[in-house]
Amino acid sequence: MISTRLRCTLAALALMAAAPASHAWTRISCDLGGTVANLPEQMRQYRVDGTEITQLMFRLKVSSADIPEGARADTDCTEFLDREIDVVLENAGARAVRKGKPLKLRYRYDDSLGQAQATRFELVR
Numbered sequence: 001m002i003s004t005r006l007r008c009t010l011a012a013l014a015l016m017a018a019a020p021a022s023h024a025w026t027r028i029s030c031d032l033g034g035t036v037a038n039l040p041e042q043m044r045q046y047r048v049d050g051t052e053i054t055q056l057m058f059r060l061k062v063s064s065a066d067i068p069e070g071a072r073a074d075t076d077c078t079e080f081l082d083r084e085i086d087v088v089l090e091n092a093g094a095r096a097v098r099k100g101k102p103l104k105l106r107y108r109y110d111d112s113l114g115q116a117q118a119t120r121f122e123l124v125r
Helices: 006-016
Strands: 027-036 039-045 052-066 086-090 103-111 119-123
Touching: 086 119
Parallel strands: none
Antiparallel strands: 027 052, 027 103, 039 052, 052 086, 103 119
16 A cells, blocks of 8 residues: 555646646746837836836837847747837936837846736847
8 A cells, every 4th residue: 555645745746747837937038129119208106215216118119039149038039020019118218219219128028026027128238
């Protein structure tokens, strides 16, 4: 007879092996290039401690998407090509983005950070 403890351990191992890979954390990093499709809007918020959070929001028409050298990606980044995406840059000045001008961004998605912080855009310099 198999002990109850060993039976529970074997059941847990079988359940873990049967779980789909989609339950693993996803990390994506892509360098996106394209043109700014609309006028950027700047939003400012103030925290309780008085510090300011500035967000710059606009749409980017993506024309190129590559995986940065040395970065890990679970996708080939082609899902962004020929699409307009909504972009939110934190603590970027309003002069950094102009309508109709080319722009390069680094898109990072990390599922392990939680839904509110998973997506992040950064200007590539």
